[in-house]
Amino acid sequence: MTRLAIGVDLGGTQVRAALVEEGGAIVARAETDTDAMAGPQAVLAQIEALAHGLAGTVDPARIVGVGVSTPGPVDTLTGVASDIPTLAGFAGFPLLAELRKRFGQPVSLENDGIAAAIGEWQFGAGQSLDHIVYVTVSTGIGGGVISDKRVVRGRKGMAGHVGHMVLEPCGAACPCGGLGCFEAYASGTALARRGRAAAAAHPGSFSGMACEAVDGRAIFAADRAGDPVAVRLVDEQAEWLGRGFVNLLHVYSPDIIVMGGGIAQEFDRLRPGIEAYIAQHAMPAFRDVPVLRAALGANSGLVGSAALAFLDRSQGK
Structure with missing residues (x-):
């Protein structure tokens, strides 16, 4: 009988849950919009x-635990x-203790990037x-190692906040309150901000789209159509990602860097620019480390959350 775990991926926009087999296959899933302000x-x-809705579809004895990423x-x-x-x-909320009150199985908690x-x-x-090294590039930038x-x-289980290493001292403001962070330059939000500024400066770009409507999807669509403003923005995005990845290569010396998140959907377009930056700016010993797209796509965190339950059980926790 194949063991199962429940993986939960808590986000500010959605709460997603899945029943996951020990080999990583998703058996069933459910999601809802997060009641984020409640x-x-x-x-x-x-x-x-x-x-509980997912657990009710299988023999409860097969479920070894619940893993939650946040x-x-x-x-x-x-x-x-x-x-x-x-x-x-x-702020100050005992999240793990409150989760454990609600479930009959063991519960594990992990940062979403690490998961x-x-x-x-x-x-x-x-x-x-x-x-x-895993880097998620979406609304913000996070990661895990x-x-x-x-x-x-x-310390405190909070390693991997790679989006907040500083790339430009005294640079652009970041949501964390700092200046010049990787997230402030290479996140999807940062790309959209540059796109709106470029649309205002070049009214004929993006097929005349209103500045406030320009987002990451519009930028990549215009890039595919050959819009020179969009092409420049996407090339810049690849360079910012490459700059961040070079820092991560030098700090962690990984076998690979894995890129996930919404911007990774455009990985094939970004990859040449990322690799070119690494080839030029990384120390020679690090230049052969590949950068790959996340194989699990949008499910990396969800499957990783379930894996927490299997890992904790195998380690006797």
Whole structure:
């Protein structure tokens, strides 16, 4: 009888849950829009409803536990949320303890970037490798690191906030409150901001689209159509990603860098520019490290969350 785990991916926009087999295959899934402003108890009720709905479709004896990934910062060692900007009322909230009250199975909690790294390491692009860096490039930038076959969690379990390494001192403002962060330049939000500024400066670009309507999708669509303004923006995006990845190569010396998140849907277009930047600016010993798209796509975090339950069980936690 194949064992199952419930993986939950809590986000500011959606709560997603899945029944996942030990080999990483998703058996069933469910999702709902996050009641993000209603407070922790309302969000926990959503998680509980999704998980119990999935559990009711199989023999409960097959389910070994529940793994939950959450945006941070969250102290995953104590299970207490420091603050979650996209979810109201979570500052100082004992998230793990409250989750455990609601489930009859063991519950594990992980930062969403680390959970996605675990998913790709166990079942995706990083299988069989000892060292990987995962970077999610979406509304923001997050990540997770596997080094020497171990998950890098760091103090309070909050390692992997790669979006907040500084690339431009005194540069653009970042949502974290800092200046010049990787996220402030290479996230989907940053790309859209540059796109709106470019549309205002070049009214004929983007087929005359209104400035406020320009987002990442519009930029890549215009790039495919040969719009020179959009082409320049996408080339710049690849360069910013390459700049961040060079830093990660030098710090962690991984076997691969795995890129996930919404912007990774355009990975084939971005890859040449990323690789060109790495070839020019990385130290020679690091230039042969490949950058790959996340093999699990949008499910890296969801599958990684379920993998937490299997990993904890195998380690006797």
